[in-house]
Amino acid sequence: MTLIATIFALVFVTELISWIGKSVLLELAYALYLRVFYSSKRSQQQRLKSEILANKKELMLTSAQDQFARWAKLRRSVDKGLADLEKLNSELSSAKTSFSLKFNTALWILTAGSQFVVGWWYRKAAVFYLPPGWFGPLTWWLSFPFAPAGSVSCGVWQMACRRVIKTGERVVKELMSGKQRILYDRWLHKYPLAIGGSCLLIYCIGSPGPVSVPSGAQEGPVPDKSS
């Protein structure tokens, strides 16, 4: 049961992240990161920007012909401010590059990486056992690649979860945009696999008792499969 829930949760998180968008998350996280670690630099940048703007405005108002010394001094300060700002910007952008690398790595480990690891680690475990005879020859495929016969393997379970969540996402989206009719057609005609996945999901969540793994059934085929 925990395996079922864990895999579902993992897939759900992955899909959620991809739905929100990695770049959006990155922006949010980066803003937070800046606020925590680079607050002084950021405020310095802001100050510099406003300073440059003020100086520029003054420079525009100063006549070069009438007050050359003042004008030249203002220009010097503007130029210097711009150079400083450039330096600061490049510093911040390099910080951003390194941060985005770290963040993307962390995201990957949290989602795809951990899915892969879980799938590999429990490759021989059955997520749950199917009632015998429901799927006929497809039973073999559902336990692909290493899970005991008559069960659902981690890989297939992950896939099913993903399809269901994706479909759910689409349903939500299309419901929100008020296209129920189209949705219904598509739902019936185009996503049989998704339907299958949802059935499985509903089945196992709704009645966990009867299909829970018999003790010691991890190795070898289910005894009554041949009958």
Next chain:
Amino acid sequence: MSETLEPTLQNVLDQTSLKWIFCGMSYSCCGKGGVGKTTTSCSLAIQLASVRESVLLISTDPAHNLSDAFGQKFSKDATKVNGFDNLYAMEIDPTSAIQEMVEQSDSNGMMGSMMQDLAFAIPGVDEAMSFAEIMKHVKSMEYSVIVFDTAPTGHTLRFLSFPTVLEKALGKLSSLSGRIGPMLNQMTSMMGGQADQTEDMFSKLESMRAVITEVNTQFKDPEKTTFVCVCISEFLSLYETERLVQELTTYEIDTHNIVVNQLLFPKQSSNCEHCRVRQGMQQKYLNEAHELYDEFFHIVQLPLLTEEVRGPAKLKDFSKMLVTPYKPAE
């Protein structure tokens, strides 16, 4: 801080470690059109000649302005100036120097022309190269101080003071030579060319690099090189001077003298209206210049004379004003 630096070029004369002195403006805009650059550099050279062992005055202007000023024909070999014991002058046409280089590399056949394309693909490189060549050439001639009448333009300055870009490119080329050199050699010998051409080309590139690096170290040393800005008391000229000063600062080239030329000092009794108006304008900009540069610069004021400053004798008289500030006649 508020104490004003004295308005003379005495500091240049006193600094005996100086080897290179540039006079001029950075851009062609008003530098060419007679702000008194040549007069100033000649005067400075004359004054230097009185305190230093030997002085060389170089102009790279094709207009032969040195010959004009001294009333004597100069060529691209250093010639002693009439009336002085230790003052020499030479005029070099920079385009001819480039021409020479091109011809030289042309004789190398295919590889030579390739190298030439490579080297001249970047704007300003040719000028920087010829300038560096001149400096190298002159350096071997053992003068205690050298005054350049024509200042290098912005591009050239950048290359001479930031040789890292050029060095990188040339360094890459020479490291490439280690790898593809032998192959190229084989290729050329197969095609019937001379085998040692490529080596020649790469060694030439290497020597180019050495020259530029050396010039650069001299340039950035304030003990050895200084830049004397020459301007007139007008808006555009001041504007260009400010740009030049900023540019020199970014290139880390020392500059702490500004010569303000062609100032009008009409007599009290004079009733020339033009002169009065113009003097007012000049004084206005002069005040601005003082306000802007007083802290770090010696500002030298030179008057506009009623006659052209030509010939050794007049130049000698004029040059005294670089050391003792000009007092307008009452």
